[in-house]
Amino acid sequence: MDGNGRWAQQRGLKRTDGHAAGEEALFDAVEGALDLGVSWFSVYAFSTENWTRPVDEVRFLMNFNRKILIEHRDDLNAKGVRIRFLGRRDWRVPRGLLKVIEETEALTARNRRMTFSICFNYGGRAEILDAVTAMVRDGISADKVNEKTLRRYFYAPDMPDPDLVIRTSGEYRISNFLLWELAYSELIFTPIYWPDFRREHLFDAVRDYQARDRRFGGLT
Ligand code: IPE
Ligand code: MG
Numbered sequence: 259m260d261g262n263g264r265w266a267q268q269r270g271l272k273r274t275d276g277h278a279a280g281e282e283a284l285f286d287a288v289e290g291a292l293d294l295g296v297s298w299f300s301v302y303a304f305s306t307e308n309w310t311r312p313v314d315e316v317r318f319l320m321n322f323n324r325k326i327l328i329e330h331r332d333d334l335n336a337k338g339v340r341i342r343f344l345g346r347r348d349w350r351v352p353r354g355l356l357k358v359i360e361e362t363e364a365l366t367a368r369n370r371r372m373t374f375s376i377c378f379n380y381g382g383r384a385e386i387l388d389a390v391t392a393m394v395r396d397g398i399s400a401d402k403v404n405e406k407t408l409r410r411y412f413y414a415p416d417m418p419d420p421d422l423v424i425r426t427s428g429e430y431r432i433s434n435f436l437l438w439e440l441a442y443s444e445l446i447f448t449p450i451y452w453p454d455f456r457r458e459h460l461f462d463a464v465r466d467y468q469a470r471d472r473r474f475g476g477l478t
Pocket of ligand 1: 261264265303305
């Protein structure tokens with residue numbers, strides 16, 4: 259969900275106003291995904307690198323994430339959405355937010371219409387490292403190490419690799435998002451800043467995706 263800061267700057271607003279404006283975009287996109295019948299929908303909300311931002315912005319984002327969870331979880335729960343957080347639950351995540359994350363996951367755990375994964379304090383490299391560390395700690399022997407075993411140690415072992423990834427704001431990079439999982443994902447880059455993103459943009463991306471020829475390294 260990139261481009262909040264530039265969206266705000268364009269309007270002479272504070273960067274945090276841009277984040278706030280991203281809320282409408284997010285829940286419109288979620289509605290769009292539900293309309294489409296998407297069963298796995300993920301967003302990149304906060305990276306392991308985002309802690310390097312000014313403390314005020316980080317603090318805003320922590321409070322903001324807690325606020326939007328509290329405000330939207332009952333509605334999403336009623337719509338059959340399972341909400342999950344993917345990322346490191348380390349000491350940097352404020353305790354109050356962690357509590358709301360855990361409550362929200364528990365509240366929505368039995369829903370299956372759509373899994374809405376919020377990548378938060380998430381890094382693709384961190385995920386792979388955490389998986390390797392946990393495997394070593396569990397004493398998995400070298401001959402048992404393969405892609406399937408490694409995946410079992412990821413933050414969401416049951417999550418299929420993404421078919422489609424949309425990056426907003428005109429940047430052409432992955433920025434540490436789901437590094438392992440998006441080996442064969444179709445990528446779509448749009449110049450739209452996240453606060454301007456709406457379900458129609460998701461539909462456009464899906465139409466674009468449907469015209470792609472996916473070969474997974476093979477031939478068609
Ligand atoms: C994305 O918008 C939101 C987060 C990373 C939390 P940015 O804050 O990166 O917006 P730009 O890239 O500065 O425009
Ligand atoms: Mg950015």
